[in-house]
Amino acid sequence: MPPDVIVNGKFLRAPMTGVHRVAYEICNALADLEAAQAPQLRGRRFEVWHSRDGGDAARSLSLATRQIGPFDSIPWEQLTLPARQGRPVLLSLCNVGPMLAGNAVTMIHDAQVMLSPRSYTFAFRAWYRVVQTVLGRRNRALLTVSDFSRGQLARAGLAPLERIHTVHNGVDHVLRVAADPAAVTRLALAGESYVLALATTQEHKNIAVLLRAFARPELAGVKLVLFGSATREAFVAEGHAVPPGVVFAGRVSDGELRALMEGACALAFPSTTEGFGLPPLEAMLLGTPAVCAPCGALPEVCGAAALYADPHDDAAWAGVLAGLAADGDRRAALGAAGRDRAGQFTWRRAALRLLEVLDGLEPGRSEGS
Structure with a gap:
């Protein structure tokens, strides 16, 4: 029996990113709803279709999967998927989808390619602008992850506001992974004050x-720990001065990241x-204060449970972070508020919201049909 909704599984062939995590988590939340025979599904069956090179990662999904060919990568997404789709709705969750598919819904996470073009290569910008423009015109609806992004995508002309729907991300995946202190030990951070x-x-x-900010005297006793792929040399090559108290953790596992977050006096996010x-x-869900x-979308998502600092004022960042590092009571209070706020964002809620959007596209669909 063919599925009612095909999920574009191109994300299964690539290393995990924040965007790909959204696809994994929504798929698994939909699988949980299927297992519980949730009435909100209204009889829909979901299936993730993937190319040959996504087969290994497909085993990490609880949702039904199917390998289809031919081709891999972009040719698979742009040619194979629409050619094999048939009548089901095609759902793409990672910013792009097949331009030839009309009976489709695509999640475009943000308008960063247009808002901050210098963050991307010319080829990347050009590809996204072409594909997303076509999807905005041909897809039955667009999804995005915040009301802020919804407004930005509408102002960019991708689609009218009424055809763009907000599905907030979940965050409860961090609670399913045990903390791994390996990175804390490797970087000699136990007992240290760090952001x-x-x-x-x-x-x-x-x-x-x-x-x-970390070159300023207020933060002389606090380290800045940076996790991810960029190295000290990469920052220097971009013309940045890197203070001696900055530690580069490199890529870390989910368990290592949880341990780093739980040991930090704050997570800084100055986007x-x-x-x-x-x-x-x-x-925030782990009880660590966030400074943004x-x-x-950061105020929309974090609300009053986070602290904020001017993105261009290093003195403001130094003052807020130094104050948090020195005040355990304030960290505890913010940690409690953060847990409450972040606890509102679950992947089950995201999957249910997605089903609401699909219901709006098929108003005549009855429960169990």
């Missing part, structure tokens, strides 16, 4: 303001624009 942040040179992630912002919410720039 955690992303290691990325993308312009809109704005790590430069943290580098300047000048953000479609959602998973890391601060992950830290008041930009993009």
Whole structure:
């Protein structure tokens, strides 16, 4: 029996990113709803279709999967999927989808390619702009991850506001992974006062303001730990001065990241624009305060449970972070508020919201049909 909704499984062939995590988690939340025979499914069957090179990762999904060919990568997504689709709705969750498919819904997470073009290569920008423009015109609906992104995508002309629907991310995946202290031990951080942040040179992630803040005397006794692929040399090559108290953790496992978050006095997230912002919410759910720039979707997502600092003011960042590092009571209070706020964002809720959108596209569908 063919599925009612085909999920574009191209994400299964690539290393895990924040966008890919959303696809994994929504698929598994839908599988949980299927197992519980949730009435909100209204009889829908979901199946993830993937190419040959996504077969290994497909085994990590609880949702039904199917390998189809021919081709891999972009040709598979743009040619094989629409050619084999048939009548089911095609759901793409990672910013792009087949341009030839009309009976389709695509999740476009943000408008960063348009808002911060210097964060991306010319080829990447050109491809996304072409594909997303076509999808906005041909798809039955677009999804995005925040009301902020919904407004940005509408203003960019991808689709009218009424055809763009917000499905907030979940964050409860961090509770399913046991903390692994390996990175804390390797970096000699046990008992140290440190702030955690992303290691990325993308312009809109704005790590430069943290580098300047940690060169200031207020943070002399606090380390800045950067996790991710960017190295000290990469920041220097971009013209940034890297203070001596900055530690590069490199790529870490989910368990290592949980341990780093739980040991930090704060997670710093100074992005000048953000479609959602998973890391601060992950830290908040683990009881670690988040300090963010008041930009993009960050105030919408983190609310009053996070602290905020001007994205261009290194003195403001130094003051807020130094104050948190020195005040355990305030960290505890913010940690409790953060847990409450982040606990509202679950993958089950995201999957149920997705089903609501699909119901709106098929108003005549009856329960169990």
